[in-house]
Amino acid sequence: MxxxxxxxxxxxxxxxxxxxxxxxxxxxxxxxxxxxxxxxxxxxxxxxxxxxxxxxxxxxxxxxxxxxxxxxxxxxxxxxxxxxxxxxxxxxxxxxxxQSIEYGVNMSKLIDDVNKDMVDDLDDVEDVEDVDTDN
Missing domain, CATH: 3.30.300.20 (K homology (KH) domain)
Structure with a gap:
């Protein structure tokens, strides 16, 4: 076999x-x-x-x-x-x-952190653009 x-x-x-x-x-x-x-x-x-x-x-x-x-x-x-x-x-x-499950959970957490940072950065850029258009 x-x-x-x-x-x-x-x-x-x-x-x-x-x-x-x-x-x-x-x-x-x-x-x-x-x-x-x-x-x-x-x-x-x-x-x-x-x-x-x-x-x-x-x-x-x-x-x-x-x-x-x-x-x-x-x-x-x-x-x-x-x-x-x-x-x-x-x-x-x-x-x-x-360790694969633990590794996967850790990678998922890291990806979520990066996505959260990107959303926060995008919100900051939109806030700056709103201030520029008001002037």
């Missing part, structure tokens, strides 16, 4: 959906933030390993504690995943912190 085949894409999506539900509903570890999202999953073609990209909303300490909690819960999650997803092999889970 090729890495980007339709079957592999379907497996990635199914594992992602199940892991999202399992992390939010089954894991009771207080280190894991309730604002944890499974962004993507890449299951190897041989179904032995899976990279799970997670995003955590919060400060760096919360991200690190969530990462440690998920690493310690990986065998338990793998067991639950084996019960819910019918695969020949249940992949070994490796968690990777994904």
């Amino acid at each position: 090729r890495k980007n085949s339709i079957k592999n894409t379907r497996i990635n999506g199914e594992v992602q959906k199940e892991l999202s539900m399992l992390i939010n509903r089954e894991i009771k570890d207080p280190r894991i933030s309730p604002m944890t999202s499974v962004v993507a999953v890449e299951v190897a073609p041989d179904l032995k390993h899976a990279k799970v990209y997670i995003s955590v909303l919060g400060d760096e300490e919360k991200k690190q504690s969530t990462y440690e909690g998920l690493r310690s819960a990986a065998p338990y999650l793998r067991t639950l995943l084996a019960k819910t997803v019918n695969l020949r092999n249940t992949p070994e889970l490796t968690f990777v912190m994904d």
Whole structure:
């Protein structure tokens, strides 16, 4: 099975959906933030390993504690995943912190700031033009 085949894409999506539900509903570890999202999953073609990209909303300490909690819960999650997803092999889970959501929010904020500055500058120019036409 090729890495980007339709079957592999379907497996990635199914594992992602199940892991999202399992992390939010089954894991009771207080280190894991309730604002944890499974962004993507890449299951190897041989179904032995899976990279799970997670995003955590919060400060760096919360991200690190969530990462440690998920690493310690990986065998338990793998067991639950084996019960819910019918695969020949249940992949070994490796968690990777994904910063793309945080990066996108930061970029959106920067764009909004630039747009606000442009509108303010345009308002200032219009005020100056109004004063010139009154004279």
